[in-house]
Amino acid sequence: MDEYKQTTINDYNIELEIEGDPLYPDELFSSGTVNKGDFYVSLQRFMEGYPLEDGCGEELIVPDGTFKKIEKWALANGY
Secondary structure (H helix, E strand, O other): OEEEEEEEEOOEEEEEEEEEEOOEEEEEEEEEEEEEOOEEEEHHHHHOOOOEEOOOOOEEOOOHHHHHHHHHHHHHOOO
């Protein structure tokens, strides 16, 4: 079972991929990204509180309210 979901929350693009093996339906793995323009971070690091980065050392801090909306969406969709 492979599933791909995406959404946009307050101009942040969120992608979530859920992968699993039909022989082991209780073992699902999820991964994804959060990005805004040139700034991005893996969904795992985002959920741990890391900022988005642009690859040149610049960071983008996500406002707390937006963080909570993204977190809620990710958890509700299988993360």
